[in-house]
Amino acid sequence: MRNILITGGAGFIGSHVVRLFVKRYPEYRIVNLDKLTYAGNLANLADVEDCPNYTFVRADICDFEAVCDIFRRYDIDGVIHLAAESHVDRSIKDPFTFARTNVLGTLSLLQAARTCWQESGYEGKRFHHVSTDEVYGALGFGDALFNETTRYEPHSPYSASKASSDHFVRAFHDTYGLPVVVTNCSNNYGPCQFPEKLIPLFINNIRLGRPLPVYGRGENVRDWLYVEDHAQAIDAVFHRGRTGETYNIGGFCELSNIELVKMLVKTVDRLVGNPEGRSESLIRFVADRAGHDLRYAIDASKIRDELGWQPSLGFSEGLERTVRWYLDNEEWTERVTSGEYERYYKQMYGQR
Ligand code: NAD
Ligand code: DAU
Numbered sequence: 001m002r003n004i005l006i007t008g009g010a011g012f013i014g015s016h017v018v019r020l021f022v023k024r025y026p027e028y029r030i031v032n033l034d035k036l037t038y039a040g041n042l043a044n045l046a047d048v049e050d051c052p053n054y055t056f057v058r059a060d061i062c063d064f065e066a067v068c069d070i071f072r073r074y075d076i077d078g079v080i081h082l083a084a085e086s087h088v089d090r091s092i093k094d095p096f097t098f099a100r101t102n103v104l105g106t107l108s109l110l111q112a113a114r115t116c117w118q119e120s121g122y123e124g125k126r127f128h129h130v131s132t133d134e135v136y137g138a139l140g141f142g143d144a145l146f147n148e149t150t151r152y153e154p155h156s157p158y159s160a161s162k163a164s165s166d167h168f169v170r171a172f173h174d175t176y177g178l179p180v181v182v183t184n185c186s187n188n189y190g191p192c193q194f195p196e197k198l199i200p201l202f203i204n205n206i207r208l209g210r211p212l213p214v215y216g217r218g219e220n221v222r223d224w225l226y227v228e229d230h231a232q233a234i235d236a237v238f239h240r241g242r243t244g245e246t247y248n249i250g251g252f253c254e255l256s257n258i259e260l261v262k263m264l265v266k267t268v269d270r271l272v273g274n275p276e277g278r279s280e281s282l283i284r285f286v287a288d289r290a291g292h293d294l295r296y297a298i299d300a301s302k303i304r305d306e307l308g309w310q311p312s313l314g315f316s317e318g319l320e321r322t323v324r325w326y327l328d329n330e331e332w333t334e335r336v337t338s339g340e341y342e343r344y345y346k347q348m349y350g351q352r
Helices: 012-024 064-073 088-093 095-120 157-176 198-208 227-240 257-272 278-282 301-307 315-328 330-338 340-349
Strands: 002-007 028-034 054-058 078-081 126-132 180-185 187-189 212-215 221-226 246-249 254-256 283-286
Touching: 002 012, 012 028, 012 227, 028 064, 064 095, 078 095, 078 227, 088 095, 088 157, 095 126, 095 157, 126 157, 126 227, 157 180, 180 227, 187 227, 187 315, 198 212, 198 257, 198 278, 198 315, 198 330, 212 257, 221 227, 221 257, 221 315, 227 246, 227 301, 246 301, 254 257, 257 278, 257 283, 257 315, 278 283, 315 330, 330 340
Parallel strands: 002 028, 002 078, 028 054, 078 126, 126 180, 180 246, 187 221, 212 283
Antiparallel strands: 221 254
16 A cells, blocks of 8 residues: 655646556555646546545645645655646746745655655655756757756746756755655646647637737747656656656657647647638737747657656647547636636635
8 A cells, every 4th residue: 555645636747647546556545635726627537536545635735734734644655746836928927926836835845755754764755756848948959858967957937946846856865865756857738738838728729710829930849748648657757766866758759839830720620620721820920938948858768768668649649639638628628718617616615
């Protein structure tokens, strides 16, 4: 029996990780700790909420006493930490919230793990911190891919906050011997991603005939990975990664934003029965994001060579799956964008 605390499990990636662990490991108790911010949505987990090995606890990772209480109440011996403020554009408008949750929240979890695990010893314990490739900064077009030894050079308040959290995690390993692993992953896409991020935002806008605001000239490059492949990678590192190590996770799938948007337009038009290319006229080149990183690309050979993980899904197949999911689940998007969800959870759980 293991008691695993997954933070941010009601969010996009967290919900896929919770589902994988609840289903694959019936002998584990999975405790999902989530504050249910605008990005947290328990509907993402409707299919596992009644499973006997699943428990949801609403809490803020910054609340140290509440986190310690959860560690003790559930006798937590493993942590997979995903809770975060995750959207770069929001971090440009409101950096404080990002520092609070991503830096202080991570510190609060680390300190809780250290305090609660010290009594019984670190044997059999693991703290897995889920982070991003954005901590490495930006690549030029001809540069070699990011690997685990690439120097940190974050540019946005979001990536600065994630970089800081990564440093705290490693500091707890080096100073107190906390058994940590860190993963830094590239851009995820798939079902249940909040429609502020490029792919779900544009699927929704195409569906509604709204403009598609491409920042700058659309030449920025991202490395795309289907979210279920990320969840599989987390499983591999959580169980088999070497303590104290970092593993980069990526899709080996670099696309410029404009290439991606054109593929997306074609896929949506085909699946809704529009004439080919009709929605391309919705593309608008708009003012660039401040500090917009030109290119991210991950060298994921360490996790492949050491743990045998590699992406299982090609991009066109993953994109088609994703578009189909959003078209089949329009109500999901409408609820999270209309504020109905917000009101519903305020009623259920009180003010946020
Ligand atoms: P998300 O925004 O969809 O979900 C974040 C979740 O964290 C939500 O459920 C939210 O309610 C919860 N949360 C936020 N603040 C909290 C707090 N103070 N206490 C408790 N819960 C809180 O994010 P995501 O895209 O699923 O990303 C999850 C993690 O993976 C983040 O740490 C992110 O930095 C990292 N990551 C994301 C990507 C990506 O492409 N989305 C890529 C690499 C790494
Ligand atoms: O690289 C991993 C990161 O990927 C994660 O750590 C972040 O949590 C996640 O949000 C994502 O960050 P990005 O900034 O790359 O994702 P986003 O979907 O916001 O943007 C993808 C690219 O598309 C980026 O170059 C900006 C551009 N873009 C985005 C939006 C929302 C546009 O051109 N127009 C838009 O409206």
